[in-house]
Amino acid sequence: xxxxxxxxxxxxxxxxxxxxxxxxxxPDGLATxxxxxxxxxxxxxxxxxxxxxDVAMGNGxxxxxxxxxxxxxxxxxxxxxxxxxxxNEGTDDEWDQREEARIxxxxxxxxxxxxxxxxxxxxxxxPAVNKNLVKEGH
Ligand code: FES
Numbered sequence: 001x002x003x004x005x006x007x008x009x010x011x012x013x014x015x016x017x018x019x020x021x022x023x024x025x026x027p028d029g030l031a032t033x034x035x036x037x038x039x040x041x042x043x044x045x046x047x048x049x050x051x052x053x054d055v056a057m058g059n060g061x062x063x064x065x066x067x068x069x070x071x072x073x074x075x076x077x078x079x080x081x082x083x084x085x086x087x088n089e090g091t092d093d094e095w096d097q098r099e100e101a102r103i104x105x106x107x108x109x110x111x112x113x114x115x116x117x118x119x120x121x122x123x124x125x126x127p128a129v130n131k132n133l134v135k136e137g138h
Pocket of ligand 1 (some may be wrong): 065068071076
C-alpha cells in the first residue's frame with residue numbers, strides 16, 4: 001500500500017545524487033547493509049521516495065508501516081545511529097506521530113518520512129518495541 005496523506009504538511013527533502021549506504025540493524029541485532037543507487041529511487045510506492053522505508057521495502061528489509069507510509073502511525077519508527085545530519089527536517093505532523101512511538105529518542109525518525117540526501121552513510125536501528133496494533137491487538 002502507498003499513497004499520500006492530504007491532511008499533513010508537505011515534507012521538504014532533497015534526493016541523493018550519489019550512492020550511499022543504509023545499514024539496518026534489526027531487533028535481533030542482525031545488520032543488513034544496502035547500497036542506495038539514486039537511479040533506483042523510488043524503489044516502490046510506499047513512503048516518501050528515497051525514504052528509509054522506501055529503501056527497506058525495495059531491498060527486502062522488514063520495517064513495519066501500518067499506515068502505508070503516509071505519516072499516520074509510528075510503526076516505521078527507526079533510531080538513526082549515524083548520519084542523521086544528512087536527513088531532512090521533520091514536519092510538526094511527523095513530530096506528532098513520533099511521540100506515539102513507544103520509545104522515542106532524540107535520534108528517532110519515521111522511516112517513511114526520513115529521506116537521507118546521500119552525503120553520509122546511514123545506520124538505523126529498528127526498535128524491537130515498534131508495535132503494530134493491527135497485527136498484535138490491544
Ligand atoms: S508507516 Fe505510518 S508513519 Fe510511517
